[in-house]
Amino acid sequence: MAAGRLISLLATLFLSVSLLLLWFTLLSGITSTSPLRQTYFLRADTSGITGARSISQWTYFRICGLDNADCGPARPGLPLGDAWASDADGVPDGLIGGYGDGTTSHEYWYMWRFGWVFYLIALFFMTCAFLGSWLACLGRLGAGLIATVSSVGLLFLSVAVALMTATFVKTRNAFVSDERSAELGAYGFGFSWGSWAAMFVATVLFCVARRGHASDGVGRSSKRWSGSTFGRRKSSGTAGSRRSWDGRRVKDEYA
Template sequence: MQYKRFVNAIVCLFIVGAGLLSFFLILSGARDSGTLKNFYWFEADTSGFNDAPDVTRWYNYMYCGYADHETYDCSDKGADKPFSPKDNFGESPNMPRTFIDHRETYYYLSKVGWAMLLISLFFTVLAIVPIFLSIFKLARPLSITTCVLCWLSWFFITLAACLYTGCYAKAKNAFHHDDRHAKMGAKNFAFLWTTVFLMGVSSIWTMIDAITRRKEKYNKYRTTDVYSDTEVVGAVPPVESQPSSGRTFFRKLRTKKHETPAGVMAEEESHEKVVEGVQT
């Protein structure tokens, strides 16, 4: 079963990779300088939105102005900073109308998407432990547990990807409708959908592995059960069959048939002796 260990090692790398990508997505926006400033969710032309910068980038924990490849005038940092131009800059006549009329849509899509991302990372970390232990034979294979955890992680990361994509795709269309520049963060969304792919492949393989292990265990149990039954039957001495009532009846009947001619012959001999005595 070397090929299974090899595939399990690859799947373990997939799960670890998905966990690292998810962790990096959560870190994006933690700092407004260095490499992390290039990992954003959305960039748009926000000129004329009250005191907003000309170009704004939205991160996980803040939004910042962006010019000359540098960020500036960043907002206060907070966990799960929602995407909502109305809440970020206040209502403005220059703002696309959808951000005012449907403010809750963008607000809650980004908020719930962040929550799903965190839940997915939690299940991803949990899934790494049993598959890692099974590869190095440090514990009994927990294939069903790994399968369930992988599918849960895949479900929540897919939900997060759909929510984030839906939120910022709608926002991009709204800005483009008003002839404003807008684009989604290519790196963040590439990481996000790559994580979906990695967890999807891992979930399918762990399900196949769980089914095959279950089948092998069942076949082994059946084989052991058959062997044990054969040994028990061979060890038991043969039991003599007891005659049934029907057999006893017919046996007695046959005995009587055999005994009847002897009795008749005895009576005939005694009768002849009596006759001879009389004649004498």
């Protein structure tokens, strides 16, 4: 199998792993089955906060209780402060403000909202790259096209994961500073960063596959050129020998 085609298949494998991990991240909180039941971005002690559960877990679509049970309604673009009531008392400093019906400060509102949007844009480009990944097996042009689409998906995924990380690390620090227990979700962060790592490898491999297809093409062209040149030389040599032999025979006959 040509090197470019083999590398393209390997890149597609990493891309499919990246998509799978990203779906695990996005569907967290939707069902109680594993591993989605264990997937959340942040778990914090919200006892004593107006309208909040004793323990709150932030997932992609919902705010849930312990082990992603007792979840609120699923909705897109969830504000960070959806875990408590409007103008609630007892919220750590910096988290509450006038956004999201008086539940979220402008900093956390925009950080998480933009992170959510970039996740969706990354998902779109990653899906396009996956559906068209067979083009990368056909030749240099196809591999270059998929490498470009994959690079765009990687860019948006990088921004999404970075914003998610910044949002919930800062939120955890705010709870800890308020002397409340808080911890980051190992599954949520693991799936997100694992998806990014697999996407990074896939993008690099698609770029390498493009060069692999180019090398395969150069090798085949060199063989064809060498074969045709050798054939012409052999033919020329044979014709020259025939002309030389015929010339000597005619000369001998007239001698």
